[in-house]
Amino acid sequence: MGKTRRKFSVGFKQQVVEEIESGLLTTGEAFRKYEISAGAINRWIEKRQEGMLVEKPTTEEKALRAENEKLKAKIGELTMQVDLLKKDEGDGGCESSGPD
Numbered sequence: 001m002g003k004t005r006r007k008f009s010v011g012f013k014q015q016v017v018e019e020i021e022s023g024l025l026t027t028g029e030a031f032r033k034y035e036i037s038a039g040a041i042n043r044w045i046e047k048r049q050e051g052m053l054v055e056k057p058t059t060e061e062k063a064l065r066a067e068n069e070k071l072k073a074k075i076g077e078l079t080m081q082v083d084l085l086k087k088d089e090g091d092g093g094c095e096s097s098g099p100d
């Protein structure tokens with residue numbers, strides 16, 4: 001039976017890369033200290049340089065962002081309605097054909 005694949009959090013990956021980039025550890029020291037392959041660490045370094053070593057949004061965060069966008073659209077719509085009503089109110093509120 002082979003080794004089980006370990007999963008590391010983005011925060012841990014960032015910590016390891018920061019230790020290497022700051023000079024606290026070499027890549028060799030990091031893979032021995034954390035028992036992680038040098039290839040994996042090098043991929044993390046490349047991803048960080050590309051700006052891709054970031055947390056992925058959770059399903060809940062995606063849903064909240066979608067709801068937020070819908071609410072912003074609704075606020076924009078209601079703001080336009082209020083502005084239109086204020087304009088109508090400033091024009092006398094209703095159109096009449098003149099004095100009787």
